[in-house]
Amino acid sequence: MAASRGGYWRVDGMNDIGWKIDHGVFSIGQVSGDVLTFDLEGRIIFASISGRSYRRTIMNRFIEIITANGIRTTRELDYGEAQEIADVIYSRLGTLISAVALSGTDGPGLEWMGKRDWKWLVSDAGRLTEIYGGGIPVIPPDQYFALYVRYTRGCPWNKCSFCRLYTGINYAVSSVSSVLSQVDELRAALGRGIDSRRTVFLGDANAINTRTSEVVKVITALRETLGLPVYAFSDAFTTPLSKSESDYSQMHSAGLHRVYIGVESGSRKVLEILNKPMDLDTALAEMRQMKAAGISLGVIIMSGAGGRALAEDHIRDTSHFVANLPLGRGDMVYISPMVEYRESPYYDIVTKEKLGILSAAEKMAQAQELKDRILGLWKERNTLPPNFPVAPYLLAESIY
Numbered sequence: 581m582a583a584s585r586g587g588y589w590r591v592d593g594m595n596d597i598g599w600k601i602d603h604g605v606f607s608i609g610q611v612s613g614d615v616l617t618f619d620l621e622g623r624i625i626f627a628s629i630s631g632r633s634y635r636r637t638i639m640n641r642f643i644e645i646i647t648a649n650g651i652r653t654t655r656e657l658d659y660g661e662a663q664e665i666a667d668v669i670y671s672r673l674g675t676l677i678s679a680v681a682l683s684g685t686d687g688p689g690l691e692w693m694g695k696r697d698w699k700w701l702v703s704d705a706g707r708l709t710e711i712y713g714g715g716i717p718v719i720p721p722d723q724y725f726a727l728y729v730r731y732t733r734g735c736p737w738n739k740c741s742f743c744r745l746y747t748g749i750n751y752a753v754s755s756v757s758s759v760l761s762q763v764d765e766l767r768a769a770l771g772r773g774i775d776s777r778r779t780v781f782l783g784d785a786n787a788i789n790t791r792t793s794e795v796v797k798v799i800t801a802l803r804e805t806l807g808l809p810v811y812a813f814s815d816a817f818t819t820p821l822s823k824s825e826s827d828y829s830q831m832h833s834a835g836l837h838r839v840y841i842g843v844e845s846g847s848r849k850v851l852e853i854l855n856k857p858m859d860l861d862t863a864l865a866e867m868r869q870m871k872a873a874g875i876s877l878g879v880i881i882m883s884g885a886g887g888r889a890l891a892e893d894h895i896r897d898t899s900h901f902v903a904n905l906p907l908g909r910g911d912m913v914y915i916s917p918m919v920e921y922r923e924s925p926y927y928d929i930v931t932k933e934k935l936g937i938l939s940a941a942e943k944m945a946q947a948q949e950l951k952d953r954i955l956g957l958w959k960e961r962n963t964l965p966p967n968f969p970v971a972p973y974l975l976a977e978s979i980y
């Protein structure tokens with residue numbers, strides 16, 4: 581293959597077309613226009629085309645990303661729209677690759693990729709769904725390029741009033757050997773596409789709260805097989821009851837890099853409505869132990885939790901809680917706008933208690949206020965400026 585592999589752009593000056601292959605991702609586009617990216621099997625990853633941006637997840641869901649007046653909005657495309665945009669992207673890819681070939685420039689050598697199509701994408705995602713035994717409900721926003729490995733299935737608690745992620749899924753833990761078979765199957769299915777995966781995400785919810793010796797074996801095996809850092813979710817109410825700093829140290833030594841914890845709120849009143857049985861002191865101790873063990877934190881809080889009635893409690897207590905955490909380089913704070921599913925117990929509570937559901941704009945304003953207060957409190961309590969990002973976590977974008 582003649583394409584640039586060093587991560588720098590090669591340019592066909594005659595056609596104003598550039599391309600590169602970097603970290604297993606092939607990008608091609610017109611220097612002054614559209615950019616398309618694919619993995620090395622031709623799966624669409626991202627496309628900026630005719631002024632619109634699209635991201636495709638590995639399970640073949642397409643998200644349209646629109647940024648207007650500094651505000652970013654996202655929307656998942658329906659089946660027909662996704663098929664249409666996939667056809668446009670492959671057709672555009674074919675045109676760009678042919679133009680380079682015709683100009684006599686040393687092209688990327690990926691002419692076959694323009695012949696991929698929607699049918700292939702559907703069957704590819706179907707194979708992955710079979711391997712996982714179903715769809716993957718959620719990943720953290722920075723894990724878009726992860727290889728998801730399903731070690732546990734569902735959530736052992738599964739009773740938070742607002743959460744629909746694992747509804748109807750019976751919690752189960754896989755053996756080390758079946759995790760490794762799953763990895764073999766994923767490697768075979770992804771082919772050269774595996775090169776675009778930069779981390780391993782150990783799913784589902786709370787995968788680290790299995791027997792320490794087992795989870796350490798799983799992380800070690802993944803690290804040895806794939807050579808990638810491992811990330812996972814944890815809760816802050818069952819995990820701290822069974823894990824110590826020594827357990828976290830073993831997981832970190834095996835390759836666990838960051839753990840994402842859905843704290844949601846620092847307000848006891850709000851946590852009660854969320855049916856999250858989290859003792860805030862225990863949660864704080866858990867996160868301190870993880871940090872002491874060398875594991876980075878991804879702390880997730882929500883904007884809009886508790887509705888309008890509890891907004892001030894939620895903002896005040898959550899910002900104080902987060903500003904007290906031992907955060908630093910490598911940690912992240914995510915603010916996720918609450919999604920009130922009509923069929924959820926949370927929706928029943930907020931409507932019955934007349935708490936008032938915040939509008940999308942109010943949730944965005946609350947997210948900004950949470951961020952400002954967290955960073956303000958952090959600066960009051962620490963001599964060094966905060967060196968961790970406080971970023972949005974949009975569920976609509978965090979699909980695999």
Ligand code: SF4
Nearest residue numbers: 735738739740743785
């Ligand atoms: S612990 Fe997390 S995954 Fe489980 S029910 Fe609560 S929010 Fe959902």
